[in-house]
Amino acid sequence: MPRPQTTVLDAEQRSWSYWFVDGLPNLIGGLACVCIACALYLARQHSHRPLVIGVVIISLLLYGVILFRMQQTVEWLKARVTYPRTGYTAPPYFTDDTTLPVQLTTLALNEREVRNSAEIARRYEDRNRRYGFVAGVFVAAVVFVWFVHSNWICLAAGAILGAATWFATRKNGRTSWIEVAGFPFVGYVMMIVRTGLEERLGAFLLGSGLVLMLSGALLFLQYLRRNPAAHA
Amino acid sequence: MTPGLQELSKLDRVVHEPARLMIMTVLYATGESDFLYVQRECGFTQGNLSSHLVRLEEAGYVRIDKTFKGKYPLTICRLTQTGREALESYFRAMRVVSSSLS
Numbered sequence: 001m002p003r004p005q006t007t008v009l010d011a012e013q014r015s016w017s018y019w020f021v022d023g024l025p026n027l028i029g030g031l032a033c034v035c036i037a038c039a040l041y042l043a044r045q046h047s048h049r050p051l052v053i054g055v056v057i058i059s060l061l062l063y064g065v066i067l068f069r070m071q072q073t074v075e076w077l078k079a080r081v082t083y084p085r086t087g088y089t090a091p092p093y094f095t096d097d098t099t100l101p102v103q104l105t106t107l108a109l110n111e112r113e114v115r116n117s118a119e120i121a122r123r124y125e126d127r128n129r130r131y132g133f134v135a136g137v138f139v140a141a142v143v144f145v146w147f148v149h150s151n152w153i154c155l156a157a158g159a160i161l162g163a164a165t166w167f168a169t170r171k172n173g174r175t176s177w178i179e180v181a182g183f184p185f186v187g188y189v190m191m192i193v194r195t196g197l198e199e200r201l202g203a204f205l206l207g208s209g210l211v212l213m214l215s216g217a218l219l220f221l222q223y224l225r226r227n228p229a230a231h232a
Numbered sequence: 233m234t235p236g237l238q239e240l241s242k243l244d245r246v247v248h249e250p251a252r253l254m255i256m257t258v259l260y261a262t263g264e265s266d267f268l269y270v271q272r273e274c275g276f277t278q279g280n281l282s283s284h285l286v287r288l289e290e291a292g293y294v295r296i297d298k299t300f301k302g303k304y305p306l307t308i309c310r311l312t313q314t315g316r317e318a319l320e321s322y323f324r325a326m327r328v329v330s331s332s333l334s
Binding site for chain 1: 258260261262263264265266267269271272273301302303304306308
């Protein structure tokens with residue numbers, strides 16, 4: 001059955017998804033995971049070589065910058081890559097999901113559109129909640145992988161994280177199958193390799209970060225191919 | 233004359249023009265967008281969009297600010313409160329017309 005849609009809500013949904021269209025948020029989020037995984041792994045080596053200490057410090061600094069300045073970092077990159085190519089629109093964190101779709105339903109031309117708008121508004125209302133849910137599942141997966149002894153927990157954590165990603169993104173039409181399949185794959189590999197309990201946290205973060213980076217990089221390349229730089 | 237048809241004569245002509253209606257709808261939905269984004273969403277040429285934005289700005293429906301994101305210059309367009317109210321009132325009037333004609 002085709003999904004009901006109205007012009008105004010369609011425009012709102014496109015502008016909301018625009019933040020993710022170039023893959024930069026995934027790329028930077030993945031980079032943060034790889035940085036902290038790198039720092040954890042190298043810190044466990046107890047090496048006093050200046051190079052290792054330097055890499056650990058740089059990884060932690062990079063992780064801190066991304067963690068506390070994620071929005072600014074992504075915007076800084078978008079200002080150089082995305083905005084000159086396809087323009088700028090207000091990022092999703094500027095919109096209040098609890099009220100905006102309701103306001104948008106006022107721009108409906110007939111009863112059918114009003115009904116459609118109400119249905120779409122319900123679907124959009126919990127967008128941010130769904131992303132919060134994935135973040136929560138990610139933290140829970142990391143904690144379980146870190147503390148539970150059984151190797152099966154790695155596969156279970158990966159599968160649940162993949163399912164949560166699918167659940168959160170399917171309604172926005174931007175499901176990344178690399179992420180949905182990649183997280184369980186990371187868990188599966190960790191289970192097969194029988195990663196030691198003390199190395200699991202770093203391995204899970206590294207694997208998840210690489211999955212996010214791969215998904216983001218592919219989106220980024222697709223975006224660049226579809227939108228080549230305008231010649232002056 | 234039916235009340236629905238009478239509503240047609242009261243429509244705001246600044247909003248009623250299809251290109252301006254598209255621009256206002258996009259800006260209503262997005263909150264704020266730059267010139268290039270609106271141009272791509274609506275499929276206008278630069279000159280066409282520019283002339284319609286000037287008309288909307290003169291009517292007090294759109295505010296245009298020149299700013300920078302990094303080194304990239306942006307022409308940010310936003311609907312003013314008057315613009316939002318004009319668009320909502322336009323859609324209300326069109327609903328009345330639409331229901332009286334069906």
